[in-house]
Amino acid sequence: MTLQARPLRLSTQSADFEARFRQRLHWSADTNAEIEQRVADILHAVQQEGDAAVLRFTERFDGLQAQSLQALELTQDELKAAFEGLPEAQRHALEFAAARIRSYHEAQKKAAGESWSYRDEDGTLLGQKVTPLDRVGIYVPGGKAAYPSSVLMNALPAHVAGVGEIIMVVPTPRGEKNPLVLAAAHVAGVSRAFTIGGAQAVAALAYGTESIPRVDKITGPGNAYVASAKKRVFGQVGIDMIAGPSEILVLADGSTPADWVAMDLFSQAEHDELAQSILLCPDAAYIEAVQEAIDRLLPSLPRAEIIAKSLNGRGALIHTCDMEEACAIANRIAPEHLEVSSREPHRWEPLLRHAGAIFLGAYTSESLGDYCAGPNHVLPTSGTARFSSPLGVLDFQKRSSIIEVSEAGAQKLGAIAHVLAEGEGLQAHGQAALLRLRKA
Incomplete structure (x- = not known):
């Protein structure tokens, strides 16, 4: 039996796109x-x-x-x-x-x-x-x-x-x-x-x-x-975070060799069966070319069975109206890894707000970020890039506020603090501020 990988084919113009799209994105972090x-x-x-x-x-x-x-x-x-x-x-x-x-x-x-x-x-x-x-x-x-x-x-x-x-x-x-x-x-x-x-x-x-x-x-x-x-x-x-399965989202305008994009989709799918690989592209013929590349390249890989299960279970090839719509959908997904495989990656990058890491241009494979590009590869998954960031120096530091109020400053701030403290019913707070005011 020939191993096959058939990512879900979707079009944003289909009447049932929203329901099928949401179903494909769903992943629960709940442990049994x-x-x-x-x-x-x-x-x-x-x-x-x-x-x-x-x-x-x-x-x-x-x-x-x-x-x-x-x-x-x-x-x-x-x-x-x-x-x-x-x-x-x-x-x-x-x-x-x-x-x-x-x-x-x-x-x-x-x-x-x-x-x-x-x-x-x-x-x-x-x-x-x-x-x-x-x-x-x-x-x-x-x-x-x-x-x-x-x-x-x-x-x-x-x-x-x-x-x-x-x-x-x-x-x-x-x-x-x-x-x-x-x-x-x-x-x-x-x-x-x-x-x-x-x-x-x-x-x-x-x-x-x-x-x-x-x-x-x-x-x-x-x-x-x-x-x-x-x-x-x-x-x-x-x-740091509770990470879910690995993810890659590729925004493609059809200018990158289809084999490159297929292999980029494989690069995350090979992690495990729950990993997610999605392609967003306005060119229907290019999507067909990527599927052909998937069929041709998959059997050569040692982890082909895992890749096939991942692509069949959670993968998707989505036909969009244009690149602007693709960027809007990418923001909804907020993926861990986001490749902009385009002739003009810097044209689209300003439209992208939510992603763990953004890889610009056809030569920037996600795998380079995993190993040696420089930025951290510990990234938010499962849509958490909407509110969280990659691991970095700030995760290993803490910040303390420094306040040294001068005598002159205490006269102004003390009066303000007293009013607010009284309003909250915290009289000791107010008195602590008033005691530092100069006597008339």
């Missing part, structure tokens, strides 16, 4: 009740038992036995050895990608992550003090695939922000350590690394154990157990 209960039990056990619970769950879920958590900690020498043991091409790729990622986040810090202050006409000092978090935890998925790029994307902005200690956790089922992940930790300057994963690793980072220090924030993607655990520990610690 069984997973939620298991995660709750794991978190409680780690909170109560510390290292012992982490070791027990690591043996149960990863098949990895250890007498202590110290035995599951990777030393800096091991990380360095992993880097030095890589082929030269892989060492170069890691260092090249790290340099670009670091450079981008240094520019981000300079633009938006510095302290500032000013004095008003009364001599009152107002400003903002930016300070890094003391300690963060980064979760790196393991098992089905290895993600050294996630190590770089999480650890490097934390470093640039000035975080004092970066604790990495990565599952190593049956003790299988991926040298690229370990090497990436060396390149990115991870402080400590433990070969643990799942909800128990999130719990250890959030609550702290005898061997794993409690962190201030947890970042990084994971499976349903990890996502559920991050939701449950939020408040005890900060988290």
